Amino acid sequence: MKRRPQEHQEHVRDEGVEDEVEEEEEVDDEVDAELMDEDVKEERAGGHQAVVPGVVYISYIPPRMRVKHVRHFLSVFGEMGRVFLQPEGESDILGLHYNEGFLILIKKGERRVGLGNVFLPTGKWRRGGGYLHRFHWCHLTERLTYERMVHRQRFRQEISQAKRETNFFAANVDHSKAIARAANKQRKEGGTVLEKTWTFKQKSTEDENLAKAREKINRIEEKTKSSRKLLTQIFGKPAV
Template identity: 40%
Template structure:
């Protein structure tokens, strides 16, 4: 009896559960139907509102388009400004460079004021370096230099503020007694410097070629004259052995005519006789003597001085 009662109880529980599930499903279906009806009503209301206020929607869309156009214009302006604000490099000229100053030191000293690009320092002449090497000084010094700043505004500011000021404030530095000699080069580019250096090198090489060619010509002329003199000496010795007379060459030089000779030629051309020529010569001699020793003038001067005493 107990087994049958348990089975019957289980059947009753299953039927109760089935009824509950059916009731729950029916309630859910009713809720879904009500929700659909409410959604349809809301859609109809929204459509009616849109039909009534269609103009307002268009205005909102126009406002959005205007905002987008403004944003695009602002972005374009920013890009144009960025393009216009490209850093143009500026070059500063250094007129004085103290000894033992190297490009590395110069970059450290001027790099504190702005970003530095290229640096070029002109070394001393080769003749000066040779003399120093002979004296035992192997150090290499520089005469002048050029420094390129990434921004020309920084270069102008540095040249204006540091000119004729001490290089460093450190007491132990070897450059404390030296002053900056800076000048901003207006509209000067690095290509101009490279062209100038190339031109100077070509001029230097051309001058060296001309000097070398002139030295070669002089040496060749000297060697040719030495050989010629040796051959002449041999010929002279041969003639002396044979007992022939040796004639030494004499150099004849034509001198310029004197003023007297020129005057005589002019008188001869005019057709004057010998007496007149002699008289003219005597007159010219007398004039020259008076010009050389003006005795009468000296006598007057000294006689006047004695009379006053």
């Protein structure tokens, strides 16, 4: 008999909670109905468009700033997705600097203005960042994949070139050692060693070019003299 007031209170509380839940459900139903009406209006106006995440470009990253810092400072502009920062040159992990960055802005926040001017440098000639129209994250990944492929291919070419030069140098060294051993063997046997010599054609000097031109002129004059002498012998001297 003493527990009946408690049971009555619990029953009253349950009824109050049920009333609150029913009121919340009614509010949710009203909100859903309003959203459905808005969706119907949008569909009638021109169709419902899905929200596409936008890519934002940042032209300058302050020194010592990492991805977590960029995400922390730019989270006030909206919900962010992936963040990519381009390293500036090759350096150690502690002294790594970034020169530019890309990030995905999934949903805009209250502060929609000035996102591209957050990390603008002072006193440097670099343009500010901003929203990239019709630019998707797949375009950035394709570009990075292409750059990595080009870098690997160039690295392979450099390695193959270094291997060819090393092999050529080693082959020449072995060949010269074999020639030296053969020459020493011939000397010990008392034979004559014929050393190979190389002759290289050098470019003629200006005096040599002038001498060749004079010789050519002299040859032409001698030919003309001989032809005139032959003509005088055949036809006689011309009348003066």
